[in-house]
Amino acid sequence: MPSASQIKALLKSHIDGNNEQFLSVAMQMAAHEAKQGHGKVALEIRELIDQAKKSLHAKKLTPIVRPRGEQSDLFTAGYTNLRLSDMVLSEQTREKLTRLIKEHRQISKIRSHGLAPRKKMLLIGPPGTGKTMTASVLAGELSLPLFVVRLDSLITKFMGETASKLRLIFDSITNTRGVYLFDEFDSIGAHRGMSNDVGEIRRILNSFLQLIEQDQSNSLLIAATNHPELLDQALYRRFDDIVEFTLPVDKEIVSALKNRLASYKTREISWAKVAAAAKGLSFGDLAAAADDAMRDAIIHDAAHVDSATLLKAICSRKTVHSHS
Numbered sequence: 001m002p003s004a005s006q007i008k009a010l011l012k013s014h015i016d017g018n019n020e021q022f023l024s025v026a027m028q029m030a031a032h033e034a035k036q037g038h039g040k041v042a043l044e045i046r047e048l049i050d051q052a053k054k055s056l057h058a059k060k061l062t063p064i065v066r067p068r069g070e071q072s073d074l075f076t077a078g079y080t081n082l083r084l085s086d087m088v089l090s091e092q093t094r095e096k097l098t099r100l101i102k103e104h105r106q107i108s109k110i111r112s113h114g115l116a117p118r119k120k121m122l123l124i125g126p127p128g129t130g131k132t133m134t135a136s137v138l139a140g141e142l143s144l145p146l147f148v149v150r151l152d153s154l155i156t157k158f159m160g161e162t163a164s165k166l167r168l169i170f171d172s173i174t175n176t177r178g179v180y181l182f183d184e185f186d187s188i189g190a191h192r193g194m195s196n197d198v199g200e201i202r203r204i205l206n207s208f209l210q211l212i213e214q215d216q217s218n219s220l221l222i223a224a225t226n227h228p229e230l231l232d233q234a235l236y237r238r239f240d241d242i243v244e245f246t247l248p249v250d251k252e253i254v255s256a257l258k259n260r261l262a263s264y265k266t267r268e269i270s271w272a273k274v275a276a277a278a279k280g281l282s283f284g285d286l287a288a289a290a291d292d293a294m295r296d297a298i299i300h301d302a303a304h305v306d307s308a309t310l311l312k313a314i315c316s317r318k319t320v321h322s323h324s
Helices: 004-016 019-035 039-057 070-074 091-105 107-112 131-141 151-157 162-175 199-214 250-263 271-278 283-299 307-322
Strands: 075-078 120-124 146-149 179-182 220-225 241-244
Touching (some): 004 019, 019 039, 070 162, 091 241, 120 131, 131 146, 131 179, 131 220, 151 162, 162 179, 162 199, 250 271, 250 283, 271 283, 271 307, 283 307
Parallel strands (some): 120 241, 179 220
Antiparallel strands (some): 075 146
């Protein structure tokens, strides 16, 4: 028989919606049964686990993941396998995202107490610091589809009809639970007092403020911007959490590079020198530099990435920035 702790762990992972933990505990139970000499039971459990894994991997996309008609101009959509462990984050940011994930894994429990989980998040920071990836990670952790709202189509193609198109987006947010990303959010969220704005943009912002205030769905709404100074102050009050992304510090630089280089051998790397050289680069730049270093090692038949190869790739990335 499984132990009481295994049963409790199994139930907790089910309640939290943590499929990976649920299957891990189930595998422990199968191993326990095998040790007890219950080979048939162990085999049956493993077969059920295999079926569950196939079911999760073969998850059918909801109809809106293949948007048609007007929706095809407003969304791109799909599923992602990214996890929080794939990101290098500050402790404060990781805590905020972990809290959000936990709340949405227990959304029914929170709703039963007359409360709602945090569901509206504003991400701010320089390009390449992880804002867009965060939306993908939240979708992956919660096994929800990721919808990226195409603001360019909303603003340019549908001038004069933006209120109805925004309502269509929020209808989808209500009807199809998912993670909805409004990237480059300042394109519709610029403050209403700007001298160069136009009446249509003001109407978009006013419509958005009304719709986000009325939203009671179980979806997550993520807005991301590189230019928070342009946003209308009324927007900040509509979000449950504001997460600021910054360029990585030395410790985060080293961690990000090590994670990216994990698939290739490294040797004699002076991480202090590397961190100093990489200061000012974003997480996206660091990933690109690590990839450049590995490609360089491969084409020169080098068995390892060393300090010289990595520093060369980092300097090359900085040169690209200086000319951009």
